[in-house]
Amino acid sequence: MRFAFVLTSAALIGSAFVTSATAQDTGESLYMDACASCHGAAGMGAGPLAEYMTADVPNLTQLSQRNDGVFPMLDVIQTIDGRTGIRGHGSEMPVWGRQFKAETIDDAGIYGSEVYARGKILSLAYYLESIQED
Known part of the structure; x- marks a missing residue:
C-alpha cells in the first residue's frame, strides 16, 4: 500500500511540475492557504496577522x-522548509517542511x-519567484 502511494505521489508531483507555470499555480494556492495571513495576499508583508508579529x-x-x-x-527553499537551521523571522516562521511532511507520513511513509x-516547498518558491518586482 505504501509503495503504491509513494509511486503515485511521486508521479503526481512530478507531473505537476512539468512546467513552472503549473508549479506557480499550485504555489499560489499554497501561498494563499499558508502564507498570506502573515505576508498578505500580494506578498508585501501586510497580512492580517502581521501586526501581531514581534518580528517584521x-x-x-x-x-x-x-x-x-x-x-x-535556495535561500527561499531553505527558509520555507525551516528544517535546515535557516529560520525566517527568528522563530515565528512555521517550519513548513515538518508540517507538509506530517500531512502524509502515515500514508506515504x-x-x-x-x-x-x-x-510543496518548491511550488511555493516558484510562486514567490513569479511575484518579484523589477
Whole structure:
C-alpha cells in the first residue's frame, strides 16, 4: 500500500511540475492557504496577522531586489522548509517542511512524505519567484 502511494505521489508531483507555470499555480494556492495571513495576499508583508508579529514580516516581492537582482531560490527553499537551521523571522516562521511532511507520513511513509513536502516547498518558491518586482 505504501509503495503504491509513494509511486503515485511521486508521479503526481512530478507531473505537476512539468512546467513552472503549473508549479506557480499550485504555489499560489499554497501561498494563499499558508502564507498570506502573515505576508498578505500580494506578498508585501501586510497580512492580517502581521501586526501581531514581534518580528517584521518581510515584503516577499522584493527578494530579488535585495539580492542584486537574482532570486535567491535556495535561500527561499531553505527558509520555507525551516528544517535546515535557516529560520525566517527568528522563530515565528512555521517550519513548513515538518508540517507538509506530517500531512502524509502515515500514508506515504518517510520517503514518500519527504517527496510530498519538497514538492510543496518548491511550488511555493516558484510562486514567490513569479511575484518579484523589477
